[in-house]
Amino acid sequence: MEKVRSSKINVSWNDMGIFIILALLIVILSVIRPVFLTPDNIINVIRQVTIVAIIGIGMSFVLISGEIDLSVGSICALSGIIVTMCLRDGFGMTVSILLALGTASLCGAINGSIHVFAKIPSFIVTMGMLNVARGIVLVITNSYSITGLPDSFKVIGRGYVGPIPVPVVIMAVCYVIGFVVLKYTKFGRSAYSIGGNIEAARLSGVPVVKNKILIYIICGFTAGIAGIILSSRMFSGQPSAGNGLELDAIAACVIGGTSTTGGKGRLWGTFLGALIMGIITNGMNLMNISTNWQLIVQGMIIVIAVGLDRIKSN
Structure with a gap:
């Protein structure tokens, strides 16, 4: 009985930990830089984290299943290039977006199938796709930016629905869908069972092969959504877009409580993890800390987050 009670307390404290960290960051930054708590800055922070947060949805599925995907940053860039090239060449908005998402999903399917x-x-596998997708981007663009886009494309990355930025609305919809799929569907529950014990999942009738491929397709798809939003925000297709996003997404997931060893994770934690990273970056910008030092801090956060996850898993 004591063991059960102790387990419940540990779970409660683990869940509260991320909220405590978030609250401390907000308090500290609001004292150091009062401008941090202004409505404009808060909206800016949430808008900035949408890219990592959306990629984090797919990454959460992959990590929960006990695997990893290092190609999402390059897939994000490829999706952005595909949508901008199609728009520049006269394709309609819907067709361009579908082609970009289809390409991103195909990359995910290839990752899963080879694996x-x-x-x-x-x-x-995903390290290979990281280079392949980035190489395709550089080949089809000849390393030049894609410009000459219709003004209507700006709405996706820069528009508003009332006071709420469109990227935030898209992110919210993605999280609601992802949460329902992961928590309330047979497919979502199978991701946990695959990550917890793949042999037991297979013996219990879980279609491991099919579900793993679907998980990677989801990861590619969310990277594709992020790529479209990012290219719309920049109003161009940038061959260098998405560099390092795979590490940011992994860090957001792990900070939020998703285990790198599989079988454990929650999407609300991934969002909070992305928000914490966004707040730290925003705070460093407000304090005029150079991007070089920001990279060092971000790298330390990733190492610490993964290290703590390993300690908890042992």
Whole structure:
């Protein structure tokens, strides 16, 4: 009985930890830089974290299943290039977006298929896709930015629905769908069982091969959504877009309580993890800390987050 009670207390404290960190960051930054708590800055922070937060949805599915995806940053860039090239060449908005999302999903399907059928570790497969997708971007653009886009494309990355930025609305919709799928569907529950014990999941009738491929498709799809939003925000297709986003997404997931060893995770934690990283970055910008030091801080956060996750798993 004491063990059960102790377990419940630990779970409660683990869940509260991320809220405590978030609250402390807000208090500290609001004291150091009062401008932090202004409505404009708060909206700016939430808008800035949408890219990492959306990619984090797909990454959460992958990590929960016990795997990893290092290609999401490059897939994000490829999606942005596809949508901007199509728009520049006269394709309609809907067709351009569907082609970009289809390309991103295809990359995810390739990752998943190679991993499950060739039995190559996901780390290696997705590292290969990272280079392949980035190489395709550089080849089809000749390393030049894509411009000459219709003004209507700005709405996705810069528009508002009332006082709320469109990217935030898109992010909220993605999280609601992701939460429902992960928590209330058979497919979502199978991701946890695969990550917890893949052999037990297979023996209990879970279609491991199919579900793993679907998980990677979801990860590619969310990276594609992020790529479209990012290219709209910049109002151009940038071949260098998305660099490092895979590490940011992994960090957001792990800070939010998703285990790198699989079988454990929650999407609301991923969002809070992305928000914490966004607040730290925003705070450093307000304090005029150079981007070079910001990279060092971000790298330390990733190492600490993964290290703490490993300690908790042992």
